[in-house]
Amino acid sequence: MTAAAPPAPQPRRRLSVLGKALRNVGLVLGAVIVVAMIAAALGAPWIAPYDPDAQDVLLVLGTPDSVHWFGTDAFGRDVLSRVLWGARVSLYVGFVATAAGVVIGTVIGVISGYYGGIVDRLVVAATDVLLSFPQLIMGLLLVAVLGASLTNLIIAIAVTAVPAFIRMARGSTLAMRERDFVDACRSLGFSDFRIMFVHVLPNILDELVVMASLWLASAIRTESTLAFIGLSVPPPTATWGGIVREGFDNLLDGPWLALFPSLAILAVMIGLNMIGDGLRDASDPRAPQ
Template sequence: MSAATTVGPARVSTWTRARGNPAIIAGSIICLILVIMALFAPWIAPYDPNKQMLGPQLADPSRAHWLGLDSFGRDVFSRIIWGARISLWVGVVATVMAMIAGSAIGIVAGYFGGAIDRVISGVTDILLSFPQLVMGLLLVAVLGASIGNIILAIAITAVPAFIRLARGSTLAMRERDFIDAGRALGFSDMRIMFAHVAPNILDEIIVMGSLWLATAIRTESTLAFIGLGVPPPTATWGGIIREGFEYLNDNYLLAVFPSLAILITMIGLNLIGDGLRDATDPRAPQ
């Protein structure tokens, strides 16, 4: 009860706190650059990512080809820029799908409780017991490797985490009197769940989403590396690493550059996610 008193003011200032957080600023700059790269790839990339150059294969970085050429003589820098499109698109769409579906299911489980909650929580626990990558692999293997199926597979692997988070937050919210007030006023369960519970747990879901976005992008790259990603010749970060991996002894740089791209993306997203988490935690020192 007394904790509830402090939540109100702290929550409203969440975004004010977030704005001044250096981690969030740094992460946002990194991510903004990535998004611009992805959106304007056709104009930013110096070459067509699939065009084979006449220069030597596996060439070292040069003034003409900043990150060198791959085994087919394609410009690695252009391919990484185009690869950002796939990685970000798959990551964002899969995470948003998981956020929406998982939160809705979790809110229903937490709000109604009882048998509904037991079934949903049971299935969630089973899904969570699979390592995320194994699950993604299985799904892509069953569904087939296309961009839509990869998005779906990654979304399904992320859903249980959102269900669990939304369920827990809803359980905590249910203890608050305004839920009972809504019922006493004759509001429908749908209205209470999605007009009153959902906005109040949104902060936590968004924080979780920013952290899962990094995981989703990593999963996409891993699937591509294993060969279950978006099929070639489409440029994907995982795919470029895979091709570079085959020529590791000839020119290791081919695998290093796309790995660095993934690393920078992970750092950017995690900076935002951790920063947001600190900003939403009313007890965190500021």
């Protein structure tokens, strides 16, 4: 029997994606911004120069200086400390809500796409209805009904993410079903569960990760917006949207109050979008190096 010699080893696909990712300047820059923000949020108790809720009536609406870098607000609270602590709430809500949305949406989407049939049609119809609501209106509605609390906020934002991930995972699963390997798995007697989550899921993960990074930005933005209109964690707990709102009341006397938390939101948005775009380019085999 002719022994066919395999070709010289080539770099494996996963490594080459990582390699491409590292050569993508935007992706690296975005990752640096986001990681710095996460580090600041996690380190807030040690980094923050003051207690974020401590009021100093003698220093109301203080301009930024060497003592209070970002100035102080209408209650004399240190804005830098509040932005750092606010990052904890804003990023936490964003990450947990997105993670919940990705997991729930992907599981439903893969199952729905794999089995098809009447259940699939119902899922698609429900998804279409949910997706027709703008994300913000949906979040607003849910928080208004459930009441403003950290958990309800996470639930509301996760619910807006679920249909988007159902649609994405379902579509990718349908594409995978067309490939022979799903039939090969079935003819080998593998269970449906194994085929869906050991074979189909890893093959659609690239696309899901790209979309998750973009949705994370969207979730953080929604949280900020809801906080801005007073539908987030009740005061005095600092969140980015809440600080912007407090700053808005004194926009003429102390524009820095709204400016610094806005800049923090902007930086995270840009960072996450750079990551999302970069990951998409890196995982697209047709994209130029």
